[in-house]
Amino acid sequence: MKIFCGRANPTTGAMEWLEEDENYDYHQEIARSRYADMLHDKDRNTKYYQGIRAAVSRVKERGEKAIVLDIGTGTGLLSMMAASAGADFCYAIEVFRPMANAAVKIVEKNGFSDKIKVINKHSTEVTVGPDGDMQCRANILVTELFDTELIGEGALPTYEHAHKYLVQEGCEAVPHRATVYVQLVESKRMWSWNKLFPVHVEAEDGEKIIVSPLEMDNCPGVPSVCDIQLNQMPLSDFTILTDVVTMFSVDFSKPVRSASTYYRVELEPVKSGKAQIVLSWWDIDMDPSGMINCTMAPYWVKSTSAFQWRDHWMQCVYFLPNEEPVLQGEKVYLTACRDEYSLWYKLQKDRGDEENKVDVRVESPVCRCQAHLLWNRPRFGELNDQNRTCQYIKSLMKVLKTDSVCLCISDGSLLPVLAHYLGAKQFFKANNLQDKIKIIEARPELLTSSHLEDRKISVLVGEPFFTTSLLPWHNLYFWYARTAVVGHLTSNVTVLPQSASLHMMVVEFQDLWRIRSLCGTCEGFDVQTMDDMIKNSLNFRESKEAEPHHLWEYPCKSLSDPQEVLTFDFRKTVPQHCLSTEGSVNLLRKGNSHGAVLWMEYHLVADISVSTGLMQISNEKGNCEWNPHCKQAVYFFSSVIESETLLDLPSAVTYAINFDTKTGEIAMDFKL
């Protein structure tokens, strides 16, 4: 069987349907999955184990047989914990076929085949009875169906169904309970991910300020949660306005209702400020007493020193529909609304009577201004980066003349507005303002002279930024578009940026390496089958590919100097031949070479550049500061070079990097 997968072509910027092997989806899913990350989550695993042991003991003490239902068994881990804790029988349910197959193998390898039955079904399809999947209802319900938002993976409807049909009344549940916490903060940094701030333009005739339309200011934005590694957000980037409060809890041992509802709490601000953001996280109590607690609380809340890094569960940032001034000591009311799968928040100054209660059952926020559909959160942040904007303004001032005819090729860019304010006469913008700016709804290769009113372009600009780009070099689509419109350019056209360069650096990750490291055994269970499966899926397609990550969330230190490896001259058209380079970088610091980070730098004009990657190496130790708005490419080395001293390090890492101008993709290989 063949399947078709949609993917953006970096040379055309267009979505294309590619025929793929039927296993493609599987492999993508496995290779990018968080199974390994979960298996590395020692804190989670030990607490589940403790909770499961305690639940099995409680059931046994009552003189009952311990019958376990493990919904979403994955590798079978929690069922194996239950079986070794003395459970009489486990029903391990897994909907994702490759994982169910893996669970069968892992269970067998660990010698639990007689105690654990793996059922490859969605839990709502499972039948109970003499001829059913399960002989009888279970009296212990074990699950790990949570995402960063707790309920986003469908935990509530799954529990609701399980209590109705699959478990006994009064069953034990591990986890026993989940609690969602909130804290109200003011944060210019995070708010900049949701609203467009005024843009300051220093033009020759004085400062001008571009403000966003009212419609955008009042727009509640998009409902999806913003999940981030909040532990990487320094305290200087936000102001705490309230203490941490419990928003709501769910008792998993009792029938659960998934229907839409809301919760409301009273908050007394500890500081006056602008309420903009609700920070939220949850914890789970593995037992009824609450003695075995696994928490996602961020560093400023958590008292324990033992810190567990994890990427499968992070923290949530919710944007209030509008910022609200709050006063220290003056109560406000925060409402969390939820449907089956998601949460959203609103803040009110008064308690709200019955009538107001109806009001809080409002639908989740929908973007009315379109901007939240065009720009994702990092992109909002990027457009609000006044430093970056200044670089573009300075560059535009250098290239724009009063009679310039400009074409801008970039998605959702403010460059045309900037240029207009700086006095460009005519501005055309492909894809996407005002009588001086004409928006051309045509793909670059379909641009005609009539679109341009028979004029030739004298200044071609781009950030460049395209929403379809996954990896940093996919924005080289600008180069392809520049090549496609060559017939419409004047012979002495100015292209901004004039060129781009690809940079590379060898790094040691503080934690991110875990997502790619082997598990071997987990809590004493052999899960090598899972390792093999991930390796196999990585080799299927991904092994020689880099993956995009927002590295501000994933600290690393540089082990080599940053090195420019390829350059792309936008003043010329895309060449027919590939661009290749080979070379080596010296390792300067001791550490584990986990991989290479790659990013693009854009040379706007001769002496002004912007980096989408490394901003600076902040200290002797090599700690890196990354552009917070962009994803960098991470290429994990297949084997990690570990070294305690510089002496036993290979002195250099050699690389071969090839940019295929036909496909717009970059292939690379590293040797130690």
Ligand code: SAH
């Ligand atoms: N229990 C494992 C894996 C947890 S990941 C562990 O703790 O390590 C969650 C798994 O649940 C995924 O494999 C997903 O495919 C599966 N899943 C989610 N909802 C399910 C449902 N309602 N029925 C069956 N499987 C489900």
